Amino acid sequence: MPISGSALPSPKPMIAGNWKMNGLKASAAELGQIMAGYGADLRGKVDLAICPPATQLTTFAVVALGSRVLIGAQDCHAKASGAHTGDISAEMVADTGATHVIVGHSERRTDHAETDATVHAKAEAAWRAGLVAILCIGETEAERRGGTTLSVVDTQLAGSVPEGATAANLVIAYEPVWAIGTGLTPSNADIAEVHAHIRQRLVKRFGAEGEGMRILYGGSVKPSNAGEILKIADVDGALVGGASLKAVDFLGIAAAYA
Numbered sequence: 001m002p003i004s005g006s007a008l009p010s011p012k013p014m015i016a017g018n019w020k021m022n023g024l025k026a027s028a029a030e031l032g033q034i035m036a037g038y039g040a041d042l043r044g045k046v047d048l049a050i051c052p053p054a055t056q057l058t059t060f061a062v063v064a065l066g067s068r069v070l071i072g073a074q075d076c077h078a079k080a081s082g083a084h085t086g087d088i089s090a091e092m093v094a095d096t097g098a099t100h101v102i103v104g105h106s107e108r109r110t111d112h113a114e115t116d117a118t119v120h121a122k123a124e125a126a127w128r129a130g131l132v133a134i135l136c137i138g139e140t141e142a143e144r145r146g147g148t149t150l151s152v153v154d155t156q157l158a159g160s161v162p163e164g165a166t167a168a169n170l171v172i173a174y175e176p177v178w179a180i181g182t183g184l185t186p187s188n189a190d191i192a193e194v195h196a197h198i199r200q201r202l203v204k205r206f207g208a209e210g211e212g213m214r215i216l217y218g219g220s221v222k223p224s225n226a227g228e229i230l231k232i233a234d235v236d237g238a239l240v241g242g243a244s245l246k247a248v249d250f251l252g253i254a255a256a257y258a
């Protein structure tokens with residue numbers, strides 16, 4: 001949504017699908033359906049991105065070639081190469097043809113003990129390889145209950161967003177941890193409050209660039225609530241988990257911009 005009172009152009013919205021640890025070779029058919037439903041009209045209004053598991057990145061990047069559906073990875077290592085068994089560098093992600101990478105997802109912060117410093121290094125790695133970083137932040141249920149949401153977000157932004165962030169190389173995804181995969185979402189007023197706060201922090205630090213940075217909302221977004229959530233000021237799209245696995249649902253969310 002346009003930033004009220006701002007003379008600067010609003011960022012073009014983005015709907016990004018995070019497939020997490022889901023998807024086999026056959027899932028490329030789902031990507032095909034997303035591409036088929038992404039007509040010229042929709043392309044002008046919203047960017048679509050799919051972040052499949054690493055095993056499908058190359059296939060998806062090839063399938064999506066020329067379709068304008070963007071392909072992203074779900075993580076990258078901070079180093080370009082080396083003795084890091086099982087890890088994938090940002091350079092390797094870029095080599096598949098992918099253009100985006102999610103960094104700092106709360107599942108990685110929890111499952112792999114990633115800190116803001118780790119996420120900071122991964123965002124810099126993404127830029128080193130020419131990728132756009134989709135950087136995730138968000139409070140836990142206890143932090144929300146304790147009333148510390150805004151200070152948690154401040155700490156995450158300060159610690160994980162490197163200098164050199166621009167509207168072109170950084171997308172912020174605000175994902176309250178308690179809203180992920182639960183069917184719960186914050187109230188519209190709560191989403192508006194956090195997004196306005198993030199915008200204010202980005203503008204304070206990066207000036208006009210901060211006005212153009214996309215701030216996605218993530219957590220239990222589905223076709224039935226997308227229209228309402230995506231209308232909120234400073235919500236420039238969504239990072240979608242479960243509902244991105246089926247083309248019909250993913251396109252149903254993007255249709256909020258049609």
Ligand SMILES: O=C(CO)COP(=O)(O)O
Pocket residue numbers: 018105175179180181182183218219220221239240241242243
């Ligand atoms: O974690 C998410 C996207 O990164 C959100 O997941 P759900 O849409 O399944 O709640």
